[in-house]
Amino acid sequence: MSELFNEMGGGKGQTRPPYVDIEAWLKTISSTDVERAKREAENRFRRQGITFAVYGDDAATERLIPFDIIPRVFSALEWRRLSAGIEQRVRALNAFLHDIYHRQEIIRAGRIPHHIITQNAAFVPEMVGVNPARGIYAHIVGVDIVRVAENEFYVLEDNCRTPSGVSYMLEGREAMMHLFPDLFVQQRVAPVDNYPALLRKTLESVAPAGCMGEPTIVVLTPGIHNSAFFEHAFLADEMGVELCEGGDLFVSDGALYMRTTQAPQRVDVIYRRIDDAYLDPLSFKPDSAIGIPGLVDLYRAGRVTIVNAPGTGIADDKSIYTYIPDVIEFYTGEKPLLKNVPTWRCSEADSLSYVLDNLAELVVKEVHGSGGYGMLVGPTSSKQEIENFRAILKTNPSNYIAQPTLALSTVPTYTASGVAPRHVDLRPFVLSGDQVRITPGGLTRVALKEGSLVVNSSQGGGTKDTWVLED
């Protein structure tokens, strides 16, 4: 493994330019300052209700995600390069989704085998031939990116269904501006607080063609027990739109309505935060009690816009991931600006035997899993853990993909023993409607355990404010 890339120090003692002010600031603050700030930030998050639920954990269902007060910083130039790659990728993903649900040119051209698409559980046949407003399917995408060197970034995965975490990005920035206002005077940090306004603009821009006047938008949540309920309520509130559960909405005479204390109000755009399967018991899971019967028919007929569209999961499925570089070339005619992580498909015999021989060096993930569950991180696992996983992998190899363990970059982080490097990733949030809008920065997740590469909040990860410096 090559030397770890520390984003503050370039490795030879030289501080990287975007971090010069941060390094100076770190020298001026005492550990008591830090403790006080951390407590204040956490109190703030608790008051706001920013907690998350850990599945399969009986002891504490609601937890606070730890917040680290040392920001992660990108220069304006770094961000321009990165965001060009992100925009290229997201445009290609939307073009891919349109093609997959129409003529399937990419399959006809022999670039992707058809069974990977049409036999995929994430492919939704009801979407075939549907024409969503502006041809956009994935209006909100969270692209998970890691860095391994000065100019080397990799996309870990694309989240095209209902990516969450944007509320942590927004609240983290607000906490930092409140705790350390001077920092934002010294440096010009690109603002992120206009995200809800841009989200609203994006949603308005994809209202159905027949919608006259200002479109009515709602946020659809599965309810208070969902792990991201706080975020649903937060975004509805910030956008100034209603937060609804399925029972608040109904279909009548070919339109979607919301119950109100007065007359029912027509709804044009649903920003839904519930999974495809639960959206509409008439089209999908018949026993869904949180969906709206008839919604998908309205959508197919162009009477309402569902954001993100049903069936976008086919673009972020891990079995499709390995084809994304081809997808980008096919639809944009350009070389991908952002690289994929080299990936072995365990469904292929040669790959499987390589993976089985090298488990100790690899990360093995479920094709359909998420959130860091059911995976093996070879280098940090015991012999016994590796052997247990080997047995599971052999019983159902096509359920897994494997990747090398990347030497994720580190950013200085406050730990029990002072400031120390910890591994990070980045989830920028990309909005697609009348145009593509990328919030500068995004959510930086940090693996708080020394040496750990797993940044998921369910596995002991925290977050950091992410800065993009302005020129």
Next chain:
Amino acid sequence: MRIRIHHQTHYRYAERPSYLVQRLHLTPTNFDGQKTIDWKISTAGIENALSYVDGFGNLIHLVTAHNLPLENIVLAEGEVETKDTAGLVTGLISNVPDTVFLRQTLLTMPDASISAELMQWGDKASALATAHSLMGHLHETVAYEVGTTQTNSTAAEAFARRSGVCQDHSHLMVGMARSLGIPSRYVTGYLVTGAGASSVAAHAWAELLIPDLGWVGFDATNCQSPTEQYVRVAAGLDAMAVAPVKGSRRGGTEAEQMTVEVRVEIAQQ
């Protein structure tokens, strides 16, 4: 041939529904083999229903109604002119890429015993020969018997019993054909059995994509390709996707009682 159809679904509820939404696949669409002369659907709320043609070429009605009585009737009736096309289905507007019809669903998915059965069809035979022999085989080995399967029975369940109705024959036919790499769709419609005769149930069959011919119908229940006695209504991946009536209601937790009455007759010219 002119065929007159009367398809009535009668619902009785234990309590008056305060709200009802129904999706109907109850309208024949035109293609080279048939033309609708007149067609009408009546049910509570139909006057304000949403109607649209989906990507599969099916005409769908989404009907909503509030504060219904204890009974609701969905009636589709009209007249369709048909001609014999030797089972060929041309002139149909569908935007679905062929490979989508290789997708198995919970209802069509072959289990181990169906897969074992499929071993006898190698890849040497032409798709057309395979389609004919599959149809003949299902007709011979899976008996037509009402009451042995339900509307949500899978192809595997029907195959285990070696009996079922047209829905089961069609699920088996499309599931097996898909496994052999032949795109297949599940089709609903009506069949008039002879001059002066009338049938009592809606019908279903399969359509397979045959190289050089296009989409061809295969009715395993009757071991024949559709003739001018068939009226085609909707096509999809399985019976669930193109159910004539699918609904959801508010008010009352008890299951409703449903009776279906279908009359298909050769119309007087």
